[in-house]
Amino acid sequence: MIKLGKTIKKCYFCENGIHDIDYKDGPTLQKFTSSYAKIVSRKRTKLCSKHQRKVALSVKRARIMAFLPFVNR
Numbered sequence: 001m002i003k004l005g006k007t008i009k010k011c012y013f014c015e016n017g018i019h020d021i022d023y024k025d026g027p028t029l030q031k032f033t034s035s036y037a038k039i040v041s042r043k044r045t046k047l048c049s050k051h052q053r054k055v056a057l058s059v060k061r062a063r064i065m066a067f068l069p070f071v072n073r
Contacts, residue, residue: 010046011046011047011048011051012031012045012046012047012051013047013048013051013054014048014051021051021054021055021058022058023058023059023061023062023065023067024062024065024067025058026062026067026068029055029058029059029062029067029068030068031045032045032047032055032059033059033068035072036071036072037068037069037070037071037072039055039056039059
């Protein structure tokens with residue numbers, strides 16, 4: 001029987017050496033939101049838990065400051 005090894009998930013921010021996630025960086029934050037402007041889960045974004053929490057916080061701040069929409073139509 002062939003054993004299937006775990007695939008290594010590569011965090012976008014860890015891989016590129018980005019330490020701070022800025023809420024004013026709209027294009028980067030849009031990579032982690034769905035077409036309906038919802039925050040995408042860790043399984044789909046392949047972020048580590050530390051950066052997923054930071055992305056979620058930054059997206060929420062960007063919505064309040066009107067850099068990102070609450071709902072896309």
